[in-house]
Amino acid sequence: MADETPSGIPTHRPLPSVGMPLLRDDVRSTRQKQLLVVVALLAIAGIAAAVVALVPGPPPEGEGGEVPAAAEGPAVPLAVGFSPPHDAGPLAIDAGPPAPPPEPLAIESTGVPGGTRTTHAFGRAVGFRPALTNAGLSGADADALTTALTGVMDFRRCRPEHQIVVERDADGSLVRFEYRASITQIYEAVRDGSRWLGRQVDVPVQRTRLARGGTVATSLGAALDGAGLGRAMVGTFVETFDGRIDFNTETRAGDAFRILLDEERIDGQFLGYGTVWAIEYRSQRRGVLRAFWFETRAAAGGRPAEGDFHDETGRAVHGGWLRTPLRYDHISSPFNPRRMHPVLRRVMPHNGIDYAAGTGTPVWAAADGVITFIGARGANGNLVALRHEGGYETFYAHLSRFAPGLSRGDTVTQRQVIGYVGSTGRSTGPHLHFGLKRHGGFVDPGRELNGPGRMLPAAQMGRFRAQLASLRRELDAIEIPEVAVREAPEAHPVAATEDVMD
Numbered sequence: 077m078a079d080e081t082p083s084g085i086p087t088h089r090p091l092p093s094v095g096m097p098l099l100r101d102d103v104r105s106t107r108q109k110q111l112l113v114v115v116a117l118l119a120i121a122g123i124a125a126a127v128v129a130l131v132p133g134p135p136p137e138g139e140g141g142e143v144p145a146a147a148e149g150p151a152v153p154l155a156v157g158f159s160p161p162h163d164a165g166p167l168a169i170d171a172g173p174p175a176p177p178p179e180p181l182a183i184e185s186t187g188v189p190g191g192t193r194t195t196h197a198f199g200r201a202v203g204f205r206p207a208l209t210n211a212g213l214s215g216a217d218a219d220a221l222t223t224a225l226t227g228v229m230d231f232r233r234c235r236p237e238h239q240i241v242v243e244r245d246a247d248g249s250l251v252r253f254e255y256r257a258s259i260t261q262i263y264e265a266v267r268d269g270s271r272w273l274g275r276q277v278d279v280p281v282q283r284t285r286l287a288r289g290g291t292v293a294t295s296l297g298a299a300l301d302g303a304g305l306g307r308a309m310v311g312t313f314v315e316t317f318d319g320r321i322d323f324n325t326e327t328r329a330g331d332a333f334r335i336l337l338d339e340e341r342i343d344g345q346f347l348g349y350g351t352v353w354a355i356e357y358r359s360q361r362r363g364v365l366r367a368f369w370f371e372t373r374a375a376a377g378g379r380p381a382e383g384d385f386h387d388e389t390g391r392a393v394h395g396g397w398l399r400t401p402l403r404y405d406h407i408s409s410p411f412n413p414r415r416m417h418p419v420l421r422r423v424m425p426h427n428g429i430d431y432a433a434g435t436g437t438p439v440w441a442a443a444d445g446v447i448t449f450i451g452a453r454g455a456n457g458n459l460v461a462l463r464h465e466g467g468y469e470t471f472y473a474h475l476s477r478f479a480p481g482l483s484r485g486d487t488v489t490q491r492q493v494i495g496y497v498g499s500t501g502r503s504t505g506p507h508l509h510f511g512l513k514r515h516g517g518f519v520d521p522g523r524e525l526n527g528p529g530r531m532l533p534a535a536q537m538g539r540f541r542a543q544l545a546s547l548r549r550e551l552d553a554i555e556i557p558e559v560a561v562r563e564a565p566e567a568h569p570v571a572a573t574e575d576v577m578d
């Protein structure tokens with residue numbers, strides 16, 4: 077252990093052999109591809125709908141030949157704009173006024189004669205209501221929708237790629253509104269007599285339990301890919317067995333894994349992976365590592381279920397903390413109560429760990445907590461301080477900026493982004509100074525946050541044991557396919573310890 081840093085984490089970057097550097101790019105490019113496909117499909121749908129809407133020619137049978145929608149707002153979703161309403165001639169060319177609001181992503185028919193459904197990106201709007209008026213809604217409609225959805229959705233979480241769907245009837249009146257934050261997170265507002273009713277749309281997700289196993293030949297990422305799970309699953313192994321094995325340096329050809337997890341689909345279309353129920357890594361260096369998911373609190377009243385990975389004795393595999401509150405390059409200065417200060421040339425305690433990382437790297441809350449300070453504070457530069465359960469406080473210094481919308485007294489959840497790495501205050505380069513206090517005194521986060529997690533309370537042990545028995549049975553039943561390992565196994569060191577948990 078002497079060659080390790082105080083946090084127990086080697087300070088070098090992941091080796092390519094683990095397949096980890098590919099992870100984030102893979103995910104990003106896959107998401108980009110999915111987004112492109114969606115945008116392309118929407119665009120095609122939009123063009124088709126516009127053509128369908130315009131080809132028949134005769135103007136809508138409205139009162140006085142009124143043009144729907146066109147007069148309503150600035151977005152003018154239908155390309156009816158510049159032809160006189162009685163002109164049933166060629167399609168209008170949407171020349172558009174200078175600097176119009178962003179084009180809608182799609183225009184479709186609602187199925188009701190004359191009804192339209194127009195999809196807009198949230199885009200660069202500065203808030204929810206401005207996004208609605210950008211999408212062509214009147215101020216009155218925007219106000220009514222904002223009121224209806226207050227408390228239903230969190231307006232601070234709006235993102236440029238989210239979608240706004242506006243449904244109008246043949247008269248151009250708003251009949252339904254939808255906000256799509258993701259495929260599964262959709263909010264709607266519908267007319268309820270004279271007022272609008274906002275609610276979250278229940279999207280039915282089909283879950284199927286998958287059981288997979290594999291042997292590592294070149295990298296864990298490649299092995300997971302070979303098992304049909306995709307390299308992104310590497311992160312689950314790294315996080316679950318954090319502190320028990322270092323996948324950067326201790327992965328060996330011939331190691332094996334087994335995993336039981338849910339696959340989620342909507343209308344048969346693959347959405348992603350859900351709960352990982354049981355996970356095993358058979359390491360030649362570290363023995364057999366296993367963890368089992370256990371729901372410690374069921375979902376209730378709109379609050380999602382809570383759970384954690386536990387070992388076979390019912391102890392949580394993590395101490396409830398993120399061991400590191402960011403993805404960093406290296407530790408530039410460890411916790412040291414007797415550090416010789418590099419500039420001041422005298423012994424000055426270093427009350428935290430300095431993690432070097434690029435400016436703008438997201439910094440996460442190490443655990444659930446309450447913000448006790450957020451702002452500039454002397455040598456700390458931009459600082460966030462959090463108070464946690466059990467007499468703990470954490471400090472995040474030298475930030476370039478804070479996550480938007482946070483203020484003192486706010487509750488944050490573990491892994492929520494609270495700010496971004498910078499070099500503000502007394503700092504010679506971009507890094508995060510991460511400090512930890514227990515009952516008012518500074519302690520080494522590397523040591524303190526590494527402890528084992530809590531045992532499940534006795535009241536939950538019965539349910540845990542029953543679930544464990546069935547998960548173990550399922551996990552043990554997974555056959556690990558043999559894979560030709562290119563290098564001879566004896567070329568790799570094998571841990572002296574036998575499988576400790578079986």
Ligand SMILES: [Zn+2]
Pocket residue numbers: 409426428429430508509510
């Ligand atoms: Zn520091």
